[in-house]
Amino acid sequence: MAAGVWLHEMSVPTRHYIADIGQSGRTGMDALAARLRRLGDEAVVVDLRSPMAAAASDLLRYGARHDGGYWNTTGAARLVLVGELAPLMRADGCRMFAHGCVGGGNDQRRFARYGAQAAPELAVIEPWTDPRALERFPDRKAMLAAVVERGLPLDPGSGAERSTDANLAGVSHESAELEDLETPVSRLDPRWSAWPGQGPAEPETVTVGFRDGRVADVDGSGPDPVAWMTRANAIGARHGVWLRDVVERRIIGTVCRGVYEAPGLEVLGPAWTRILQASLDAPGRELYDRLAAVLGAAMYEARWLEPAAQAARAAIDRLVGDVGGSVTLSVRRGVVQVERTEVTGRVEQQTRFGSGGNRWSEVAAVRT
Template sequence: MYVGSLAERPVGVLQGGGLSSTALGIWLAEQGIDAHHLIADIGQAPPAELEAIVAAWRAQGVPAALVDLRAPMAALALDLVRYQARHDGGYWNTTGAARLVLVEHLAPRLVAEGRTVLAHGCVGGGNDQRRFARYTARLAPGLDVYAPWTDPAALRRFPGREAMLDAVQAAGLPLDEGSGADWSTDASLAGASHESAALEDLGVPVDARTLRPRWSRWPADAPDDPHTVTVTVAEGRITDIDGSGPDPVAILRRAGELGARHGVWLRDVVERRIIGTVCRGVYEAPALEVLGAAWRRVLQTSLDQPSRALYEQLSGTLGAAVYEAWYADPAAVSARTALDALLERASATVTLTLHRGTARPTAVDVTASGALQQTRFGTGGNRWREPLAVAV
């Protein structure tokens, strides 16, 4: 889809404040396109920063609105933990999850407003372009999708990120703190992905010289003293961490604060992308790394061996579904339904020790699940578990 076909069509822009999506807004304004910008709050920045982005677009004469999507983003993030829906190299694909949240909750709003085109600023030909296309086709089939960096006219105007940055600065528009000419960060409550010219080189180490974490401390800079935290799981769902209470946003916030403070956050993987390239993926997900460590201990105490084998198979299916953007398709929905059934009785309280980049389970209370714990040595060496019926 090219810009010439947008002249008489109302466009909805998914605007996050990153460099390429801000450049998209400038490009549409320059072409006189009727565009309404929706800025989604998925926990990527403080609300005041997102409100500043809205105000800046309105000051340019462009309609803009802030939409709070923190609750669905947190709910999906906890499902990633619940289903262990990780991808190549074992990382949490928080970017792929965020694309689903954006389309699922913003596309219906665009349709209700009479918008007929959804526009996003993701790189042409990349994973995210495919994710927006797939989810829009499934969840809002009446919307067309405009991906500007596949449009020759847009590419002539913005041949690279340097030209985008010049235009954004000239317009006086604010940028997300994770965006620049040579680096990009895509963030949400669930975590952040980091990309840059340096990180693309697989021979370059990921360290303080090549990566600035969005929220987290490097393990060497974390506190000397270990920190003990408890995670509560009831009937297959995380209901509390360190006194957070059951609200998913509060759980993600608290887990993220703890992981970031204690250096539990980094995944540096070499991934195989949808488009066929091999590249480095650098992921900062302190909340999911902490919660994931507790969840794996819950699985060990809650599932028998055949159930655990099926769980692992379906987890891999869902990890691919999040990455490849078919999480809303029947196969993924069926996998989630099956996992929900397996996890109905999964209940435990896990104690974790967080210390300089590690989250180590140190104790687990399975009283709530009714699991039978071995008590052979604690009962004299001749009884395997308690309670034990004794004939009289």
């Protein structure tokens, strides 16, 4: 929002696209749009929850994790924002797009790469690489003061000392305190979730259905990715299944601590892993893991649209395109345990003890 304030002060005609990617309730976004209009700028709220949920489905299908096994939710959001908003900007006659990402950071590179691929005709404005913007806003306190002065509502969890970047798939947490490796993660204030010890004492049973290599249902949600992602998020958040505290390798070659909150994907991950274990033979699973590592790096580095990532996705599609079944989980206080599995698969299952260990059965459905 500080970037928008600076553009307004520079008398740059600005149209704000406020994307609903599941980060918070719609009321706050509508209030922000209304306030921007009262200040003289154009503003529109765009519902991108469906493409964001589709991106979350891709993260799971392709195992797109980064250092420490955390889900690439922030990188996926950048792909969705550029891919979905660029056509609207072109249709509205925009000639450039601006973002408020830190100069020299991961997101600056992501927006630049996806912008060049998805909308090369739109010039990219990066305010925090402009000396005039840096002079006007030398730090986050100055940014916060300007935003508050204009009555612009803040995103939950964000301020001068801390910030969160959220979407339907998860949340990243940032602060100078958290970047210090000596700071215990317990100093974090989760945006959505409970800590494991705060969860219910009794476990919750959750059944996840898969069809054609994708989630088809989470406890009666139906196949709509927005519905099953929302249901999985609620379950994981309630039971304290959400946290990844990692030291990650960044695009610019440095390392930095990152703290991530992805309750839905952290619940669904073990179910998908069990489906893969029961459906792929040894060479297939080895190839899947290699390709997943390629795609994890591709999503993090904003190379998802490049040929190598396209080829990796096509190969995984061949591996898991007809995989299906259901996994029943027990979720309690930060722990996800597989209880039952039914897989519609292609792998022969050895019944070692039940048949003396010398017979194999090839069946349409494998139960474990």
